Amino acid sequence: MKAAIYPGDGRAIAIETLPDPEPGPGEVIIKVERCGICGTDLTMTKGGQWDYGSGVQFGHEYAGEIIALGSQVSGYRVGERVAVQPSVACGECHACRSHGNTILCQSRLGSAMHGFAELARVPVSVATRLPSVLSAADGALIEPLAISLYGAQLAQIKSGEPVLVLGGGTVALYAIYWARRLGAGRIVAMSRSARRRDLSLAMGADQFIAYGDNEIGEVIEALGAPPAIVFECVGAEGLLHKAVMHAAQFGRIISLGFCTAPDTVIPALASYKCASIQFSVGYTMGEFLYIADQMDKGHCDPKVIVSNEIGLDALPAMFDTLRGPNDETKVHVCCGS
Incomplete structure (x- = not known):
């Protein structure tokens, strides 16, 4: 072979x-x-x-x-x-x-x-x-879907909560997919370029916003409030800090990006928001079995x-x-x- x-x-x-x-x-x-x-x-x-x-x-x-x-x-x-x-x-x-x-x-x-x-x-x-x-x-596609499902379940999304997803790759697209299926409210996808805009919207995002000087205000306007949950799905230096800057008070940040380099977070900024950061890797057989059974029943x-x-x-x-x-x-x- x-x-x-x-x-x-x-x-x-x-x-x-x-x-x-x-x-x-x-x-x-x-x-x-x-x-x-x-x-x-x-x-x-x-x-x-x-x-x-x-x-x-x-x-x-x-x-x-x-x-x-x-x-x-x-x-x-x-x-x-x-x-x-x-x-x-x-x-x-x-x-x-x-x-x-x-x-x-x-x-x-x-x-x-x-x-x-x-x-x-x-x-x-x-x-x-x-x-x-x-x-x-x-x-x-079950394996990458399971990674994002595991992270979305760790986020404990409540019905109607506003969600921001940082990134435009597979994990980010599937984080949007599961956030929509698990009952999130408005969802904004954010990336450095608009290349994955159409895919982000197809997965269930309500709006796509590119990184920029006014991005925090644009996200709040699009969501109607600061995001209760931020999925960091890029894995590049500076993205955890960006997630903290966007998160609402008592917001939850789910790190799915698997950055392999030091990534600076200013604890004081996160503390004033009482934000929590959950790091995640992997999934369980339960996610695998659920996706195999339910994959053809989603919104896209x-x-x-x-x-x-x-x-x-x-x-x-x-x-x-x-x-x-x-x-x-x-x-x-x-x-x-």
């Missing part, structure tokens, strides 16, 4: 030929149909402190068809389409038992990040069966953010494209093509 391999230390991704995997006890083999490129993939393959490591397979937003079952697998059959939760958790540590957040598992029994490949061997415990109405493209089709579909051989060149100025939103790799 072909698979994308990251050599480590920021070196170029290679497409290599590996032996076809065989399922072990409790495992399934998946013919990968779609895998999305995530911003985390770009961050973790550029070298430096935050790095996937050397000689590793990767790709964590994927779905495909089961083509082989290992022993001790029950309840699944060959030919079923599944999405994959990429972290293999112990189920016993504090994060697993108290919160169900497998990304934070303290034991980490392994990784199922094998999406940029023709075939993936994964424990059946991380496979989520897709309803027949969902495609592989739908399934490959989450697939509208998919801007390009490429073959596996084109993956290295696409990473180069995404690291510079580009017009992509979510790129899906069709691994079986």
Whole structure:
């Protein structure tokens, strides 16, 4: 089979030929149909402190068809389409038992990040069966949808509350999507350019505002009040401070941007608002199952953010494209093509 391999230390991704995997006890083999490129993939393959490591397979937003079952697998059959939760958790540590957040598992029994490949061997415990109405493209969006749903649930949105979403990427667009579905009042999307304006409105935002000198007043005018909830979905330096400046008194700031550099916040400004900042990473299997069941029942089709579909051989060149100025939103790799 072909698979994308990251050599480590920021070196170029290679497409290599590996032996076809065989399922072990409790495992399934998946013919990968779609895998999305995530911003985390770009961050973790550029070298430096935050790095996937050397000689590793990767790709964590994927779905495909089961083509082989290992022993001790029950309840699944060959030919079923599944999405994959990429972290293999112990189920016993504090994060697993108290919160169900497998990304934070303290034991980490392994990784199922094998999406940029023709075939993936994964424990059946991380496979989520897709309803027949969902495609592989739908399934490959469950993981990023789960990230934003987890953050939106942490925000504890009350009916009618005004919401500001900072950013225009996948996590931001899906934060808008869930804020709308969970009962938010008016929603403003804010980014540095208007390139994702139409997508933001399609996801459920009432208005799009670009960063600028008068942005705080513009947001208040658009929402009718300062935002009770601010989702920071960019992960760039200065965005937490921007979130604090926008938040209402007793406002909640949800950090979904996963910034890997120091980001300055002035505590006195946040204190005068009694603002709270909740950092978030990951999701639970509950989010995965809910999305698989409810994905086709929302106010819009989450697939509208998919801007390009490429073959596996084109993956290295696409990473180069995404690291510079580009017009992509979510790129899906069709691994079986």
